[in-house]
Amino acid sequence: MTRIASERIAPLNDRAVKPRDYVLYWMQQSQRPAWNDALDFAAERANKLRQPLLVAFGLTDDYPDANARHYRFMLQGLRETQAALETRGIRMVVQRGSPERVALDLARHASLVVCDRGYLRHQRQWRDAVADGAGVQVVEVEADAVVPVEVASDKLESAARTLRPKIERQLDRFLVKPRAVSLRKDSLHLQPPGIDLGDVDAALASLKIDRTVPPSPLFTGGPLQAEKLLRRFITRKLPRYDAHRNQPQTDDVSYMSMYLHFGQISPVRVALAVRGAEAGDNSAAFLEELIVRRELAFNFVWHCPQYDTFDCLPAWAKATLQQHQRDKRPHRYSPAQLDAAATHDPYWNAAMNEMKHTGYMHNHMRMYWGKKILEWSRTPQQAYAAALALNNRYFLDGRDPASYANVAWLFGMHDRPWPQRPIFGTVRSMTASGLKRKCDIEAYVAKVNRLTASLTTHPAGTSRS
DNA sequence: ATCGGCTCGCGCAA
DNA sequence: TGCGCGAAGCCGAT
Numbered sequence: 001m002t003r004i005a006s007e008r009i010a011p012l013n014d015r016a017v018k019p020r021d022y023v024l025y026w027m028q029q030s031q032r033p034a035w036n037d038a039l040d041f042a043a044e045r046a047n048k049l050r051q052p053l054l055v056a057f058g059l060t061d062d063y064p065d066a067n068a069r070h071y072r073f074m075l076q077g078l079r080e081t082q083a084a085l086e087t088r089g090i091r092m093v094v095q096r097g098s099p100e101r102v103a104l105d106l107a108r109h110a111s112l113v114v115c116d117r118g119y120l121r122h123q124r125q126w127r128d129a130v131a132d133g134a135g136v137q138v139v140e141v142e143a144d145a146v147v148p149v150e151v152a153s154d155k156l157e158s159a160a161r162t163l164r165p166k167i168e169r170q171l172d173r174f175l176v177k178p179r180a181v182s183l184r185k186d187s188l189h190l191q192p193p194g195i196d197l198g199d200v201d202a203a204l205a206s207l208k209i210d211r212t213v214p215p216s217p218l219f220t221g222g223p224l225q226a227e228k229l230l231r232r233f234i235t236r237k238l239p240r241y242d243a244h245r246n247q248p249q250t251d252d253v254s255y256m257s258m259y260l261h262f263g264q265i266s267p268v269r270v271a272l273a274v275r276g277a278e279a280g281d282n283s284a285a286f287l288e289e290l291i292v293r294r295e296l297a298f299n300f301v302w303h304c305p306q307y308d309t310f311d312c313l314p315a316w317a318k319a320t321l322q323q324h325q326r327d328k329r330p331h332r333y334s335p336a337q338l339d340a341a342a343t344h345d346p347y348w349n350a351a352m353n354e355m356k357h358t359g360y361m362h363n364h365m366r367m368y369w370g371k372k373i374l375e376w377s378r379t380p381q382q383a384y385a386a387a388l389a390l391n392n393r394y395f396l397d398g399r400d401p402a403s404y405a406n407v408a409w410l411f412g413m414h415d416r417p418w419p420q421r422p423i424f425g426t427v428r429s430m431t432a433s434g435l436k437r438k439c440d441i442e443a444y445v446a447k448v449n450r451l452t453a454s455l456t457t458h459p460a461g462t463s464r465s
Numbered sequence: 466a467t468c469g470g471c472t473c474g475c476g477c478a479a
Numbered sequence: 480t481g482c483g484c485g486a487a488g489c490c491g492a493t
Contacts, residue, residue, distance in 0.1 A: 158475065226489055230493080246487055293486075336475060367487070382473060418488055419471035426489045438487085 003179055004037045006139070007151045012131035012138040022054040022190060024110035026103040026130065029118045030143040031057070031077050031224045033084035035178060038141035042114035043090075043181040045139075049111055052187030055092040056083060058102030059195060059207075064122055065399050067210035067391040073221035074397055075204055077264045079197035080222040080348050088460050089186035093194035096207075100126040101131075106192065108133040108343035115433070116263070117142045118124055119149065119301045119401050144260070144269050146291050147388060151299045156303035158314070159414050162290050163299060171291075175271055181374035216359035217455050219258060219396055226259035234277045240283040245289075248362035249443035250349075251395070254286070255360065256283045257404035258396035260294070267294065296414060307404045310384045310411065317412025320425030321380040326402040327422045333376045335386045347432055347441050348372050352390075364439065371430040372412035375423050384411060 025042035033039070039055070041095055046053040047404065054170045057078060082092040095102045103126075105112050113134050115127060131138045142148045147170040156164040197203050204215075237244075237252040244252035259265040270368075271290055274283050303323050306312040313321075341352035351365040377383035391397040409415060417426035435441040 104489085157484065162475065288486090313476090334487090364487070371488095414486080415488095416474080416485055417472040421489075424488095429490065432488095434489070 008142040012101045020111045021109040026115040030116040030263040035269040037143040038116040058099030067213040072215040076221035091187040100129040127130040226265035247441045260402040261397040297401040302403040318404045324425040350445040
């Protein structure tokens with residue numbers, strides 16, 4: 001029987017399993033062929049029902065806030081996942097259309113539908129629509145959190161410190177390596193129509209999507225690349241992680257966030273690998289971010305319906321920011337000026353350029369970057385919208401629960417009050433002098449300048465790896 | 466270089 | 480009810 005923790009598995013409707021043509025795994029979040037509990041669960045059910053397993057992904061042109069940068073990274077991963085599943089005798093089809101329509105269409109011939117999990121508004125709506133519209137049982141399997149959100153906590157947590165002990169006491173149960181499931185029945189004879197991903201750029205060109213942001217010239221999507229970067233992180237960077245995680249001039253970060261965002265790597269796999277490296281405080285510091293902070297973000301978007309607006313903030317933060325709404329702003333920039341990285345602040349401009357040209361920004365600079373948007377916008381509400389829009393537009397890991405929590409943190413979420421300052425009130429501020437004091441910020445600026453210069457010389461498309 | 470003060474609310478001990 | 484303390488804060492005093 002299954003070794004998947006029962007709390008990962010939840011029927012979304014009370015319909016029966018029916019004797020039809022295949023078990024359908026509607027893959028939408030967990031876009032990977034291994035360390036995928038949703039896939040494994042579907043495979044086990046298919047074996048038990050003596051049916052083939054069909055995997056399907058719904059590729060919509062209208063994914064909220066997505067552009068060519070996100071789509072290419074995702075298609076690179078889907079192509080690889082499709083090929084990997086085929087070698088195991090599993091047909092995976094990528095169909096053009098709104099995900100819930102694609103799933104419902106293929107569900108008409110399915111005995112059972114298995115899906116993975118997403119916490120954002122639209123992801124929940126898609127799953128509700130499939131649970132409602134499918135004529136058979138729909139079962140959701142959580143494969144992208146270490147501790148399923150409602151197991152960790154039944155309420156909106158106010159800070160990491162309140163969630164941390166709840167997560168930690170569940171780790172033994174949920175940090176386990178899955179057992180590979182082999183399929184009794186091949187499904188390669190199933191030939192539903194689908195997009196040919198053989199040429200990712202051709203597939204990309206066929207989509208009607210926002211192309212105003214080009215693909216990242218630096219980062220390649222896919223589970224194999226995620227594994228490669230994970231191994232590189234553990235051998236070369238983890239030994240300095242604790243000391244360097246707030247040092248943006250270094251490269252001692254994992255780059256896992258974008259792969260986690262697209263489900264191209266399992267957080268359980270990453271956690272076990274890092275824990276197994278036995279790097280002491282370094283492992284602990286990384287696991288805090290990977291598990292506690294990331295799953296605090298899941299808790300946030302799950303329990304707070306207004307997760308993408310100023311209204312989600314705790315009462316003290318909203319009150320203090322509103323009290324300082326009329327404070328004089330010595331510097332004021334419009335969203336367009338921010339987007340152009342054309343401010344008076346060379347540190348901020350460097351961060352904006354890193355984000356814009358690579359699809360990534362060092363963690364420490366994300367805080368400074370966002371705090372300055374609050375300081376330089378006409379109102380905190382406008383700052384909130386501007387920070388979130390830029391975040392979701394340029395980051396490969398944008399549009400993730402972690403993005404919404406990170407932006408909210410800039411405005412006081414999951415934080416505590418600090419001394420009164422103009423504009424910020426008691427919300428934590430950050431300053432250029434702080435950057436100078438704590439890290440080699442000039443080296444960071446130089447690093448970004450080198451990077452953007454080399455990317456201009458060797459433009460997009462010639463990605464590394 | 467290091468330290469204290471600033472400031473609020475949660476959770477736990479009493 | 481009181482108390483300690485918290486994602487990476489800042490600033491001025493020593």
